[in-house]
Amino acid sequence: MSRIGFIGLGIMGSPMSAHLVAAGHRVTGFDLNEDALAKLTAAGGTAAASARDAVEGAEVVITMLPDHPHVEEVVLGTVLDGVARGTLLIDMSTIRPETSLAVAEEGAKRGVRVLDAPVSGGETGAKQATLSIMVGGEEGDFAAARPILDTLGKTVVHVGPHGSGQVVKAANQLMVGGIYALVAEAIVLLEASGVDAKAGLDVLAGGLAANRILDLKRDTMIAREFRPGFRIDLHHKDMGIALAAARQVDVALPVTGLIAQLIASGRAQGYGSLDHSALLKVVENLSGRP
Amino acid sequence: MSRIGFIGLGIMGSPMSAHLVAAGHRVTGFDLNEDALAKLTAAGGTAAASARDAVEGAEVVITMLPDHPHVEEVVLGTVLDGVARGTLLIDMSTIRPETSLAVAEEGAKRGVRVLDAPVSGGETGAKQATLSIMVGGEEGDFAAARPILDTLGKTVVHVGPHGSGQVVKAANQLMVGGIYALVAEAIVLLEASGVDAKAGLDVLAGGLAANRILDLKRDTMIAREFRPGFRIDLHHKDMGIALAAARQVDVALPVTGLIAQLIASGRAQGYGSLDHSALLKVVENLSGRP
Amino acid sequence: MSRIGFIGLGIMGSPMSAHLVAAGHRVTGFDLNEDALAKLTAAGGTAAASARDAVEGAEVVITMLPDHPHVEEVVLGTVLDGVARGTLLIDMSTIRPETSLAVAEEGAKRGVRVLDAPVSGGETGAKQATLSIMVGGEEGDFAAARPILDTLGKTVVHVGPHGSGQVVKAANQLMVGGIYALVAEAIVLLEASGVDAKAGLDVLAGGLAANRILDLKRDTMIAREFRPGFRIDLHHKDMGIALAAARQVDVALPVTGLIAQLIASGRAQGYGSLDHSALLKVVENLSGRP
Amino acid sequence: MSRIGFIGLGIMGSPMSAHLVAAGHRVTGFDLNEDALAKLTAAGGTAAASARDAVEGAEVVITMLPDHPHVEEVVLGTVLDGVARGTLLIDMSTIRPETSLAVAEEGAKRGVRVLDAPVSGGETGAKQATLSIMVGGEEGDFAAARPILDTLGKTVVHVGPHGSGQVVKAANQLMVGGIYALVAEAIVLLEASGVDAKAGLDVLAGGLAANRILDLKRDTMIAREFRPGFRIDLHHKDMGIALAAARQVDVALPVTGLIAQLIASGRAQGYGSLDHSALLKVVENLSGRP
Incomplete structure (x- = not known):
């Protein structure tokens, strides 16, 4: 069992840290939110007074933070100064690959082993420990992290060198956002044409257009x-990451570029705290419907 | 068993008409291509000298034609003049809903019962009689056509009034085209980032981004x-139908509008006779890759 | 002076035909609308009882019709049967190039000289005889038509073979629609950022972004x-022509494809009878503004 | 006359600093490039050994840097620590509004008066002192900076509070990029249709579609x-700023989102060091032309 420092005990980090405690690890956590610290204590972990304290003496550090500025501040600014050589740092935040590469580089200078390991599956996945975890970094470090990650997720895959976890997460999010938009356009076309949308989507779900979003969400969307x-606001953040990832490696993604603006429209129209399937509202407003 | 007139004995119509013969129907067919007529004869059907002859005395007429001008010419120009009141006309061509509505209206004037019944599933689906068939028209006419359609497909669904079959087919094609574009953008992003595309797509296929195209085509695309x-050229035709369907009912489909141009680009760049998954070439050319 | 048959005496055709009368031509006109015929009579022309009558004995026929189905019906269906060999037929309707080519081809079979000559400049341009007229067809026929066209417009240009007039008009409309969308996005960005939009657009109008729409419309848009x-509904029709023109020659126009959907959105949201600068409403609604 | 510290003596900063020397100001400059420093000395300015040295004792500091990370490092990291209260800091770099706001805020804490003042007009404008300068910040500070800015540009406009200069520059760049794309699509459509592109664009330049890019660039584009x-690579950077500016104030810009990807495609295809009018190559490659 390992001594784990865990920074970021929010909606995702809280159940994740609890799973690690339950698996027998000694978990010391930090969050700016007092309630989050109390939850960790209640679950059997230890609350630290600062990020620096949380990672003091840790063999493994896990960070689960909202966005790249937080990772820059906490990890580059504090954590890397506070851990010993040989420590394994697993950043599970969803951020732009560029920052993951910077963290890995900075870690390498100090002998800290770094993995980027963003997740998909949301709050439910975190609670049920069924997350998909996409890991970028060295093979050996992945092997070392594996037992811990298996405690948190169901699908744990090493997808390539540093930053690769973020790239795969970005690819996932652009595809999910895009499929939502397509389902939305299909629904609007069907309804406006006087076709029973449910019957129509049932047919689509039985053919080449079949997809999980259609399976899980068509009834609630209709x-x-x-x-x-998963909120529009979060997907908006993730589309920014997808476009930053594309920019970083000089590729052009026209459909992603458009989808990003439709999701931005969702947020701008006040749907930011709705599920991302609310992209339907953006598409139907464009047609003055329903 | 019925006396069926079948017009359009091409890649799709040929195996479809043969299934009808095998099921015990008396099928008289017509096509401009002599070989197509010979095949029908070999299968046990009767070759007619003209479209008019093919439908003479038929209880059911099936048309399977390339595009709306052919339907206008053959159905509006000839077939409707050659059949008796009460005949059931099943147009299985993929065309714009507007034309299906015009055919239905013209049929109604003469007491001909009309269904639009486009299919998906391609040549394989036609040969194996596993097509998905989306049917628009009157409930009673659908019930009458059902035994015949069941001979040709596996999923046979009545989706709404006249033209609805075409609308559902259009929705299917816009979604399929869009998902191909999204998979293509994901592959280009992954590869350019130095991520193993196969490993990355495997993760995506296990989450919310899962879809049948990813299942069936990711290996061949990589x-x-x-x-x-299914050729780019045909998908290009179908995107034109999707946009015409949207225009007909005054809805705006921004993603579909863009996808239509990317598929048009595939055709313009000379990929028209490749599979529609070759949309990947359009997307990677945009990034000067591979 | 010529004997001119003029078909289509609407908002555009009415002042145009009056200019021709004023220039000394003998103009016989037809329109389904009685008031339109009365206006022509009042202006000194002759009202015909049918399109056929209007073109009987004409040396020059001018058609100014709403869209391609009307041209197909009136020109292909009636006019070409009613005129003598050598007649000059100038179709000034804005339609898809494909139809102009079909008219030219059909005319050639009967010895009728055909030009496509769509205009820009709107009602004001028609009234003031300051239209821009883009002409496709044979050089010699253009020379023959020139004196008549000079009576109607200020800029009269022969741009290429049959259909070219329509293509240039289509290029004009896609550019105008696109610039409106760009001005709209600039305004939304400026206003949302707390910048004085007028001051900002003034700067833009002084640099490389300068354009006539910014000059003429920025104050009314703000x-x-x-x-x-020029109504959104008409621009919507014209974007359909632009996309049809692109499809006809197998080119991909991604920006045009998107602009077409934004303009479709304007119509779908009920702004069809507003000026096309109301594309601003589509763009600002997308951002939940103002 | 003022004591001016000038940081960033590149293609733009070099002629600009020389103009200030010529106008009688005492200019002390810094750049990492030795040749740039030598040029300033030759022009009559003083070369400093560091950014800190350059701003020591300056009444006015001008920065002209490539992108926001440089501004963050040089201005936030060094300049603001090295200048006295009351100093006027004019940042003429083109960067995201967000960073301009951060600089202004940090300046305010230390009593430094800050303006963002990006320019358009390029190398030629810098050499000829004919730049357009868009200024954000306090009215009084603008008044103080005006004489200096008038030495550098022809159009100097105060457009709003801090960051507004950047927003107007972003609006300018999105419009310029978009108009290039539209001109490119028009050319491709005209050429593919067999129309003389020059004749066609001449007509467009005489109507509502008229714009400066058409005036200045249609011949070279054809x-x-x-x-x-102005290079594609720089426009690519600027489109990133435009999208960041939109994101900052929660607006959705669909056309800008697409144009950004087309320009990214230009860079990805290796056209980064060509003029931005080379967007035509992106558009024509999409159509497999010429």
């Missing part, structure tokens, strides 16, 4: 139920 | 194998 | 005054 | 001459 789930 | 399958 | 001018 | 001018 019913205009948009309880999150 | 290997750049684009044997059709 | 004031949200959208009296037509 | 001739495929793409000597910069």
Whole structure:
């Protein structure tokens, strides 16, 4: 069992850290939110007074932070100064690959082994320990992290060198956002044409157009139920990462570029805290419907 | 068993008419291509000298034609004049809903019962009688056509009033085209970032981004194998139908509008006879890759 | 002076035909609308009882019709049967190039000389005889038509073979639609950022971004005054022509494809009878503004 | 006359600093490039050994740096620590508004008066002192800076509070990029249709589609001459700023989102050092032309 420092005990980090405690690890955590610290204590972990304290003496450090500025501040600014050579740093935040590469480089200078390991599966996945975890970094470090990551997720895959986890996460999010937009356009076309949308989507779900979003969400989308789930605001952040990732390696992604603006429109129209399937509202507003 | 007139004995119509013969129907067919007529004869059907002759005395007429001008010419120009009141006309061509509505209206004036019944599933689906068939028209006419359609396909669904079959087919094609573009953008991003595309797509296929195209085509796309399958040229035609369908009912489909141009680009760049998964070539050319 | 048959005496055709009368031509006109015929009579022309009558004995026939189906019906269906060999047929309707080519081809079979000559400049241009006229067809026929066209417009240009007039008109409309969308996005960005939009656009109008729309429309756009001018509904029709023209010659126009959907959105949201500068409303609605 | 510290003596900063020397100011400059320093000395300015030295004792500091990370490092990291209260800091770099706001805020804490003042007009404008300068910040500070800015540019406009200069520059760049794309699509459509592109664009330049890019660049674009001018690579950077500016204030810009990807495609295809009018190559490659 390992001594783990865990920074970022929010909606995702809280159940994740609890799973690690339950698996027998000694987990010391930090978060700016007092309630989050209390939850960790209640689960059997130890609350630290600062990020620096949380990682003091840790064999493994896990960070689960909102966005790249937080990672820059906490990891580059504090954590790397506070850990011993040989420590394994697993950054599970979803951020732009560029920052993951900077962290890995900075870690390498100090003998800290770094992995980027963003997840998909959301709050439910975190609670049920069924996350998909996409890991970028050295093979050996992945092997070392594997037992810990298996405690948190169901699908744990090493996808390539540093930053690769973020790139795969970005690819996932652009595809999910795009499929939502396509389902939305299909629904609007069907309804406006006087076709029973449910019957129509049932046919689509049985052919080459079949996809998980159609399976899971077509009924709630037709019913205009948009309880999150994964919020538009978060998907908006992720589309920014996808475009930054594309820019970083000089590729052009025209469909992603458009989808990013449609999701931005969702946020701008006040749907940011709805489920990302609410992209339907953006598309139907464009047609002055329903 | 019925006396069926079948017009359009091409790649799709040929195996479809043979299934009808095998099921015990008396099929009289017409096509401008002599070989197509010979095949029908060999299968046990009767070759007619003209479209008019083919439908003479038929209880059911099936048309399977390339595009709306052919339907206008053959159906509006000839067939409707040659059949008796009460005949059931099933147009299985993929055309714009507008034309299907015009055919239905013209049929109604003469007491001919009309269904639009486009299919998906391609040549393989036609040969194996596993097509998906999307049917628009009157409930009673659908019930009457059902036994015949069941001979040709596996999923046979009544989706709404006249033209609805075409609308559902259009929705299917816009979604399929869009998902191909998204998979293509994901592959280009992954490869350019030095990530193993196969490993990356495997992760995506296990999460919310999962879709049938990813399941069936990711290996051939990564290997750049684009044997059709369903050709870019045909998908280009179908995107034109999707946009015409949207225009008909005054809805705006921004993603579809862009995808239509990317598929047009595939055709313009000379990939028209490749499989529609060759949309990957359009996307990677945009990035000067591979 | 010529004997001119003029078909289509609407908002554009009415002042145009009056200019021809005033220039000394003998103009016989036809329109389905009685008031339109009365106006022509009042202006000194002759009202015909049918399109056929209007073109009987004409040396020059001018058609100014709403869209390609009308041209197909009136020109292909009636006019070409009613005129003598050697007649000059000038179709000034804005339609898809494909139809102009079909008319030219059909005319050639009967010895009728055909030009496509769509205009820009709108109602004002028609009234003031300051239209821009883009002409496709044979050089000699253009020379023959020139005196008549000079009576109607200020800029009269022969741009290429049959259909070229329509293509140039289509290029004009895609550019105008696109610039409106760009001005709209600039305004939304400036206003949302707390920048004085007028001051900002003034700077833009002084640099490389300068354009006539910015000159003529920025004040009314900022004031949200959208009296037509040229209606969204008509621009929607024209974007359909632009995309049809692109499809006809197998080119891909991604920006045009997107602009077409934004303009479709304007119509779908109920702004069809506003000026096309009301594209600003589509763009600002996307951002939940103002 | 003022004591001016000038940091960033590149293609733009070099002629600009020379103009200030010529106008009688005492200019002390810094750049990492030795040749740039030598040029300033030759022009009558003083070369400093560091950014810190350059701003020591300056009444006015001008920075002209490539992108926001440089501004963050040089201005936030060094300059603000090295200048006295009351100093006027004019940042003429083109960067995201967000960074300009951060600089202004940090300046305010230390009593330093800050303006963002990006320019357009390129190398030629810098050499001829005919730049357009868009200024954000306090009215009084603008008044103080005005005499200096008038030495550098022809159009000097105060457009709003801090960051506004950047927003207007971003609006300018999105419009310029978009108009290039539209001109490119028009050319491709005209040429593919067999229309004389020059004749066609001449007509467009005489109507509502008229714009400065058409005036200045249509001949070189038709001739495929793409000597910069303003490079695709720089426009690519600026489109990133435009999208960041939109994101900052939560607006959705669909056309800008697409144009950004087309320009990214230009860079990805290896046209980065060509003039931005080379967007034509991206558009024509999409159509497999010429």
